[in-house]
Amino acid sequence: MSRPPALETGFTAMVDRASELRRSLLAWWQVDGRQAIPWKLNPDGSLPADGEPLDPYPIWVAEVMLQQTQLPVVLPYWHRWMEAFPDLEALATADEQRVLLLWQGLGYYARAHRLHQAARQLLTGRDLDGSGPWPPTLEGWQALPGLGRSTAASIVSSAFDQPEAILDGNVKRVLARLTASPRPPARELTRFWQLSELLLDPARPRVFNQALMDLGATVCTPRNPRCGDCPWRGSCAAYAAGDPVRYPVKEPPRTVPFQVIGVGVVLDPAGRVLIDQRLNEGLLGGLWEFPGGKQEHGEAITATIVRELAEELAIQVEVGEELIVVEHAYSHKRLRFVVHLCRWLEGEPQPLASQQVRWVEPGALDAYPFPAANARIIAALRQRLDGGALPEGFGPQQPGDRRSVA
Numbered sequence: 001m002s003r004p005p006a007l008e009t010g011f012t013a014m015v016d017r018a019s020e021l022r023r024s025l026l027a028w029w030q031v032d033g034r035q036a037i038p039w040k041l042n043p044d045g046s047l048p049a050d051g052e053p054l055d056p057y058p059i060w061v062a063e064v065m066l067q068q069t070q071l072p073v074v075l076p077y078w079h080r081w082m083e084a085f086p087d088l089e090a091l092a093t094a095d096e097q098r099v100l101l102l103w104q105g106l107g108y109y110a111r112a113h114r115l116h117q118a119a120r121q122l123l124t125g126r127d128l129d130g131s132g133p134w135p136p137t138l139e140g141w142q143a144l145p146g147l148g149r150s151t152a153a154s155i156v157s158s159a160f161d162q163p164e165a166i167l168d169g170n171v172k173r174v175l176a177r178l179t180a181s182p183r184p185p186a187r188e189l190t191r192f193w194q195l196s197e198l199l200l201d202p203a204r205p206r207v208f209n210q211a212l213m214d215l216g217a218t219v220c221t222p223r224n225p226r227c228g229d230c231p232w233r234g235s236c237a238a239y240a241a242g243d244p245v246r247y248p249v250k251e252p253p254r255t256v257p258f259q260v261i262g263v264g265v266v267l268d269p270a271g272r273v274l275i276d277q278r279l280n281e282g283l284l285g286g287l288w289e290f291p292g293g294k295q296e297h298g299e300a301i302t303a304t305i306v307r308e309l310a311e312e313l314a315i316q317v318e319v320g321e322e323l324i325v326v327e328h329a330y331s332h333k334r335l336r337f338v339v340h341l342c343r344w345l346e347g348e349p350q351p352l353a354s355q356q357v358r359w360v361e362p363g364a365l366d367a368y369p370f371p372a373a374n375a376r377i378i379a380a381l382r383q384r385l386d387g388g389a390l391p392e393g394f395g396p397q398q399p400g401d402r403r404s405v406a
Contacts, residue, residue: 014179014198014199021232021235022201022208024231025212025215025232026201028211028215029207029210029211032219033210033214034210037071037210038058038078039054039061039062039078039158040158041054042054048161048206050161050203050204050206051161052161053159053161054158054159054160056159058082059158059159060115060155060159061082061085061115063151063154063155064111064151065077065081065106065111068107068111069107069108070217074106077102077106080102084098084102088119091119092116092123094116096113096116097369099115100113100369101367101369105372107372108283109286109287109371110146110285111146113145113280113285114146115146117145118146121144122144137156138156138162138164141155141156149167150171153165153209154166154168154209157206158209161204161205161206162205164200165209166212167189167192167196168213169216170213170216170217170220171192172192173247174216174232175192175195176247176248177225177237177238177239177248178235178237178238179237180238180247181247181249184250184251185248186251215232223245224245225244225245227239256329256334257334258333258334258336259295259334259336260295260304260336261293261295261335262293262295262301262308262338263290263340264290264291264292264305264308264309264317264319264339265290265339265340265377265381266291266309266343266344267342269344270359271361271362271385272360272361273361273365274290274315274360275357275368276312276357276358277289277355277356277357277358279354279355280355283330284371287369288369288370288374289371289374290374290377292309293307293311293312301338301340305317305342309342312352312353313352313357314347314348314349314352315344315347315348316347317342317344317345318342319340319342321341323339323341323384324337324376324377324380325337325338325339326376328373337377339377339380341384362381362385
């Protein structure tokens with residue numbers, strides 16, 4: 001099969017087509033675009049006129065939530081967030097644990113930390129230059145924690161209708177197919193940015209960028225793209241090649257490491273459970289969890305739990321029966337959590353590898369933000385407690401047990 005013309009001429013071929021591509025995309029969006037996204041509307045629910053500014057705060061929150069997360073998942077979280085933190089001051093002055101609790105389930109918790117940090121930064125420096133708390137330029141937004149070029153550009157174009165190109169995952173996929181790019185998008189970022197800038201409608205950047213994202217999210221999807229409904233089908237090199245799903249070209253698969261984690265659900269004589277708060281650094285920073293750690297080669301999982309709790313909390317426990325096994329996959333590793341009930345024997349719990357430790361009533365666990373994998377552990381614990389099926393010596397103090405409660 002001969003290579004399609006757009007692939008032969010590459011990005012250069014788009015120069016002569018840019019005006020027509022803009023026109024056809026905007027015409028498609030007027031009929032089939034997602035025009036009810038709440039943070040892209042005026043307070044009365046109407047679409048803003050070209051050049052009309054919108055409140056940057058709800059847009060900023062939404063754009064950070066949308067990093068690594070799809071719109072249908074984000075919507076309920078965004079609504080709850082806006083009820084709890086309706087403006088910049090409410091977020092900046094909020095307790096960090098409440099911020100993380102509202103973020104619970106969205107994943108990539110560093111985003112919540114950075115939003116909170118940036119809100120405090122903006123509130124502290126508000127109106128120093130007379131422009132209010134919001135950065136007036138793309139560079140100003142990029143200087144805030146957690147905002148790369150594409151997210152910052154999306155905020156600026158959405159809130160202020162400024163002509164800034166975007167390059168999120170949906171846009172990369174659309175452009176890779178439009179040009180039948182022979183290399184993975186990560187290796188073509190400079191050219192993809194050039195193409196996004198070339199195609200951008202300078203007169204209607206807010207609408208154009210939204211239309212481009214909508215095209216990728218609803219028509220030019222990763223699997224089963226609806227090419228028959230695409231306004232760019234006639235110019236798409238991947239469609240002309242007869243195999244649009246082949247694009248974007250993928251990077252060679254990486255080997256994802258697998259680890260087994262031994263977890264102890266430690267109960268004291270009063271029936272309270274021990275949890276600890278992770279350090280703020282890292283993927284799940286600031287969240288609470290049941291203590292444990294990685295299983296060493298050749299080590300029994302019960303020995304892992306005893307060792308990890310001694311090393312991290314300076315306590316001695318008796319490991320009881322298995323409570324649950326939870327499989328969880330992150331982008332960079334796969335984990336298997338093997339969870340056992342444990343009876344606290346001695347030692348005042350100390351946060352040797354965490355921020356703090358706390359004995360908590362099982363019914364109060366919902367007040368603490370946990371990583372997603374812990375939800376099943378909590379559910380299994382409650383089911384066991386409700387069923388009254390704890391082994392002897394675990395849970396509420398037994399007659400004659402005179403140990404002190406930490």
